[in-house]
Each structure stands twice: as C-alpha cells, then as structure tokens.
Amino acid sequence: MKKPLNFVITAGPTREFIDPVRFLSNPSTGKMGFSIARAAAKLGHKVTLIAGPVALKTPSGVERVDVVSAREMFNAAKEAVSTDCIFIATAAVADWRPKTCATKKLKKTEMSDVIKLVRNPDILKSISGCVKIGFAAETNDVLEEATRKCREKNLAMIVANDVTEEGAGFGTDTNRVVFIYPDGRTMPLKKMSKLAVARRIVRECENICS
Secondary structure (H helix, E strand, C coil), X not given: CCCCCEEEEEECECCEEEECCEEEXXXXXXXXXXXXXXXXXXXXXXXXXXXXCCCCCCCXXXXXXXXXXXXXXXXXXXXXXXXXXXXXXXXXXXXXEECCCCCCCCXXXXXXXXXXXXXXXXXXXXXXXXXXXXXXXXXXXXXXHHHHHHHHCCCCEEXXXXXXXXXXXXXXXXXXXXXXXXXXXXXXXXXXXXXXXXXXXXXXXXHXXX
C-alpha cells in the first residue's frame, strides 16, 4: 500500500435557518462524501469527515464532525485542514443564508414575502495550503462550469456530474462523473455505484500525491 494520506472530507447539505423550524437547504444526502470517507479509511488512510445534517452511519475508522450551517462547516474545515492533507469538498453548501434568523417561530402573518440574504463563505475557495479536490453538480454546460471552478479555486482536480441525468443526481446510489484537471484534461467515467466512484477518487488522490 502507498503511504497513508490525511483526508478531510465535507459531505451532505447545510441548513440556513429563517426561524427555529424553517430553513433553506438542498436535496444532498451525503452519500457521495460518506462513500469517499469509507473507501479512504478502508485503504488505510486517516479520514476526518465533516458532515451536514444527514441520516447516514459513520463509516468504520472515520472521525466524524457534525455541523449544520455553512459557517459551522467552514470553521470545522479550517480547524481540520493541515498542510499535509487532501481536502475533498463534496458537501452541497448553501451559497446564501438569511440575513437575520428569528429566535421564535414566525407566524404566517409575521412573515414577509421577501427574505433578505447574505453570502456564505466559499469554503473550497477559502481553504489553502493543501491539495484540494472539488465537486461540481451542474445542470447545464457541465464541463465548462466545472473547468472554470477548477481553475478559479486552485484545485488539483474537480469531479463533475450532471444532476439531471438519471442515476447521477442527489440521493441516488450511483453516479456518472468526469474528472477534470486544471490543464484541461478530462477523464470521464461510466455510470457506477457511488462507492466505486469513491474508490477511483481515492486512487486518483494517491496518484496526485505520489
């Protein structure tokens, strides 16, 4: 086996609360990130998994940190990341959050038809000093958008997929992805289980760090 690596992985959605019972979020289930964590740990690597609100068991041999909001995930990532790690950002992080969060449940008559939003930190772009692998869940211009993100965020690789494709969206047990590199190279994979995709990602990380 190659030298064990240190993986920090984000997974799942984040929730941005409007009041104690309502929030903005997305359909991510965390399956892809948890699969990568499971594959990396099984191959003997050290794994820290920063998980948003998901209904998944912690893979064996993985250290798990639970968070809810994008800011909590950002803080946990900053604390976990080191210069010798591979940071894999699979989480579907909310780009925006409500400017204010009510301390009690808002009645219908109290709620405005406009929610003012502010930007959340771009976790992947903000993290530096380590090898970074990103994910791009797109609905159109998949390769172009993913390539742009790969270069703008200084990534070693980005994993892109079309979430409108059957068997490749949120909550599925399969995925069909393309590995994209900063120099423009692409490596399309056939549709396979998320665990099989995860193994390919971990192996590619080993190659990048060799």
